[in-house]
Amino acid sequence: MRIVSLATALVVLAAVPFVVHAQQEQDSSTRADEQIILKQVMTDKRAVYTQALKLTDEESRKFWPVYDEYEAKVKKLDDRFLQLVNDFAAKYSSMTDADAKQMLETKMKIERERMDLKQSYTKKVAKVLPATKALRYAQLETRIDNELRRNVYNMIPLVQ
Secondary structure, eight states, rough: HHHHHHHHHHHHHHHHHHHHHHOOOOHHHHHHHHHHHHHHHHHHHHHHHHHHHHOOOOHHHHHHHHHHHHHHHHHHHHHHHHHHHHHHHHHHHOOOOOOOOHHHHHHHHHHHHHHHHHHHHHHHHHHSSSSHHHHHHHHHHHHHHHHHHHHHHSSSSOOO
16 A cells, blocks of 8 residues: 555655764755655655545545645644754754753644644544545544654654
């Protein structure tokens, strides 16, 4: 299934800051690479939903605008998360308690916002799709999100 390619892409995305940290400098081309990989993940994710949901034309007209709106908001959270990972990589060897406290607060805020957003948009999807397809969407969203997050967090070393 295409979820494997999603996970692989995000693992690469997660590794980028640590490779850059090893080089001691992150340039604009690395940030551009992150955005390219993230865009590919979103394209692959859309293909998974297309295949799994098998939407009618009418369902598609209702679902895709909701999905696109959700993904645009998720992208903003992903960008903030990537910035957090980049900040962590930059400060990894010299992390202070103040840095760690601020990063923890940011991490928790992003996670809370992600969950609130996911719940809000799952309700919107449930209003535009039949219940079985809405549930299938929710299941896929959870599976994809869990797989991606697991791979990302496994790549990030624990703070010293």
